[in-house]
Amino acid sequence: MKCSFILNGDDVSVQTPPSTLLIDIIRDELRLKASRAGCLQGECGFCTVLLDSSLTLACMVPAFRAHRTEVITIEGFEQTDDYGDIERGFADAGFEPCGFCRAGRVLTTHAVLLANATPTESELQRAAASIRCRCSSTSRFIDGMRNAAQQRRERENALKGETGLRILPG
Numbered sequence: 001m002k003c004s005f006i007l008n009g010d011d012v013s014v015q016t017p018p019s020t021l022l023i024d025i026i027r028d029e030l031r032l033k034a035s036r037a038g039c040l041q042g043e044c045g046f047c048t049v050l051l052d053s054s055l056t057l058a059c060m061v062p063a064f065r066a067h068r069t070e071v072i073t074i075e076g077f078e079q080t081d082d083y084g085d086i087e088r089g090f091a092d093a094g095f096e097p098c099g100f101c102r103a104g105r106v107l108t109t110h111a112v113l114l115a116n117a118t119p120t121e122s123e124l125q126r127a128a129a130s131i132r133c134r135c136s137s138t139s140r141f142i143d144g145m146r147n148a149a150q151q152r153r154e155r156e157n158a159l160k161g162e163t164g165l166r167i168l169p170g
Contacts, residue, residue: 003063007032008076014063022066023047023058026073034074035103038132045104045131049073055111074103082110085155089148095140101133109145113152119145 004013007030014029023037038046040059047058050072077083086109090096097105112119112127124142
């Protein structure tokens with residue numbers, strides 16, 4: 001089948017059997033290697049992408065389901081201002097995910113922040129549990145997500161012209 005979709009803003013088409021997994025198309029056909037095929041069972045989170053703006057495990061998506069969608073990989077997401085917030089938030093927490101889980105942790109953080117600009121502890125715990133990697137502690141990941149949320153709120157407030165300071169009439 002011909003599988004056509006938008007990948008990181010570009011129209012792409014590949015000829016592939018309908019059962020080929022999206023992660024294999026991304027890595028093998030389109031040569032984007034940051035998302036990884038880890039467990040191939042939807043449990044580790046290494047293959048995370050955004051599919052039509054929803055957090056998706058690419059190892060669970062056959063080619064026919066990707067047809068006529070929009071896919072954003074970590075390579076595309078790195079070009080956004082939202083990525084900068086997450087990168088700074090992780091750095092402030094001393095959190096640096098490994099090459100296997102990086103895509104999953106960054107895109108999961110983005111999804112959490114889209115759902116709630118001030119995520120609860122429960123939301124952060126649930127998000128942290130969705131990525132199975134031993135490269136660092138869960139508490140550092142949660143601190144990184146919390147810091148990223150603060151970075152995003154500050155950037156969005158600055159864009160709105162809100163500084164949080166009020167000048168009282170003298």
